[in-house]
Every structure is written in C-alpha cells, then in structure tokens.
Amino acid sequence: MLCPMRLGVLGPAQGDLPALARGAQHLLDEGHAERVIYVAEDDALDRVVVGWAQRLVGADPTEGALFDRAARCAAATPDQIDAFVASERARLRLRVLMSLPSGRRTIEILDGRVALFVFDKAALDEEDIVAASLLVFGKSPEPLIKKVGSRTFFSPGPIGSDGGTALLDDGQGGVRIEVMNASGAVTAREIVGPSAAGPRLRVQGGSHG
Numbered sequence: 001m002l003c004p005m006r007l008g009v010l011g012p013a014q015g016d017l018p019a020l021a022r023g024a025q026h027l028l029d030e031g032h033a034e035r036v037i038y039v040a041e042d043d044a045l046d047r048v049v050v051g052w053a054q055r056l057v058g059a060d061p062t063e064g065a066l067f068d069r070a071a072r073c074a075a076a077t078p079d080q081i082d083a084f085v086a087s088e089r090a091r092l093r094l095r096v097l098m099s100l101p102s103g104r105r106t107i108e109i110l111d112g113r114v115a116l117f118v119f120d121k122a123a124l125d126e127e128d129i130v131a132a133s134l135l136v137f138g139k140s141p142e143p144l145i146k147k148v149g150s151r152t153f154f155s156p157g158p159i160g161s162d163g164g165t166a167l168l169d170d171g172q173g174g175v176r177i178e179v180m181n182a183s184g185a186v187t188a189r190e191i192v193g194p195s196a197a198g199p200r201l202r203v204q205g206g207s208h209g
Contacts, residue, residue: 004171005110008033009117011156011164012040012138019182021048023165024097026184031167037106038099039138039156041119045099053094056087110134111170113192121153134175134192136168143179145190152177152192162187 008027013020020038024045027033038045053061057069066088073081100106105118105128113133118124121137129135133151140155143163147153156179157163163179170176174193178186 004169005108006031006033006171007108007110007168008036009136009156009166009168010036010038010040010045011140011158011161011166012119013042013044013159015044016159017044017048019159019164020044021052022182023159024048026180027165027167028093028096030184031165031180033167034096036097037108037117037136038097039117039119039136040100041104041138043099045097049094049097053091056091061091110168110175111173111193113175115168115175134168143188145177145179145188152190154190 008024008031010020010023010027024036027036050061058065060068069084069088073084076084098106100117100119104120104123105116108115108117114131115134115136116124116128116132117136119137120139121135122139124135129151135151135153137153137155138158140157142155142161143157143166144155145152154166154177156166159165160182162181164182165180167178167180168175169178172191174191177188177190177192179188181187
C-alpha cells in the first residue's frame with residue numbers, strides 16, 4: 001500500500017523574504033508538508049533557510065561545522081546537551097525545503113502521475129510536456145489551475161497574491177491541489193484524478209538548505 005504524500009509549493013517571493021518565510025512555516029507547521037518546492041529562479045528560499053539555521057545553531061550552520069558545534073557540549077550540562085540535540089534536529093528538518101535545481105526543473109511522481117516543476121512553462125518542449133500529467137510552474141501573475149486535455153497546468157501565483165502557497169496531496173484518490181493566501185485561507189481547490197495505476201517514486205534534484 002502506497003503512503004500518501006503531502007507536497008508543499010511556494011510561488012516566487014518577488015523580494016519579500018519575510019512573507020516567503022511565513023508561507024514556508026505555514027506549509028510545514030499547519031500543512032504538514034513532507035517536502036516543499038520553491039518554483040522560482042532566485043535564491044530567496046535558500047537565504048531564508050540559512051537565516052533559520054543560523055538562529056538555530058549559530059553563524060556556521062553547515063554540516064561540516066557539526067563537529068565544532070558538538071565539541072562545545074564537552075563541558076555542557078544535561079539541559080544544554082538536550083538543547084543542542086533539539087536545535088540540530090530542527091536544523092535537519094529544514095532539508096525538506098528545496099529550490100528548483102540548476103537545470104530549473106524537477107520531477108515528482110504523485111498518485112502514479114508525473115508532476116513536473118519548473119519556473120517558466122514556456123521553457124518546456126513537447127517532450128517535457130508529453131510525459132507529465134501535472135505541470136507546476138512559478139511564472140504567473142496570479143494563481144492558476146487549468147486543465148488541458150489529460151494534463152493540468154498549475155501555478156500557486158507569487159507570494160503576496162491571492163495565493164502564493166499550495167499543497168499537493170495524493171492521499172485521497174487523485175492529487176488534491178489547495179491554493180492558500182498569506183493568511184493560510186484556501187482560495188482555490190481542484191482534484192487531478194481519479195487515481196492512476198503504477199508505483200510512486202521520487203526523482204530528486206533540488207538544492208537543500
């Protein structure tokens with residue numbers, strides 16, 4: 001039996017990092033997203049993730065500095081050690097937040113369907129489109145869900161629009177799309193379905209914080 005997947009999507013920040021951070025936080029804490037993909041061409045999400053990691057563990061939150069951070073626990077109290085472990089676990093949780101890879105596209109398989117994530121759908125060729133059932137893109141002035149034949153084109157819209165964040169949930173037959181605004185209210189909902197046959201797997205290629 002396949003386990004359901006809750007995948008978060010963040011639209012372009014357009015320079016508003018605080019709003020992007022709030023959207024990401026909502027998808028993690030309220031939406032319970034297992035992964036979150038930022039569909040933009042900039043490094044805004046990476047900057048947000050680095051800022052969060054620095055507040056959690058210090059100026060150098062990289063994996064390479066983990067030994068140095070752990071060494072400070074040599075003379076620590078049990079409470080301080082517990083706090084260190086909790087902060088490192090919180091830092092590792094940030095890995096679920098990813099930007100589009102250098103090739104500017106990534107693929108997920110949701111409910112047996114190919115979901116292609118890209119910033120600008122105009123950059124896709126016929127070969128890209130023919131294999132995908134769900135095409136998720138960031139470049140749009142507003143949220144959009146449009147079915148064209150057997151395919152669904154979806155954009156969450158930019159951060160600060162009547163959308164900006166979204167959840168893709170394949171746990172209820174088909175793929176349920178929910179678009180949310182800055183306050184977390186659902187502004188659009190669609191189901192791409194019914195359920196398709198075939199195994200579900202992930203093709204990863206994003207950059208993690």
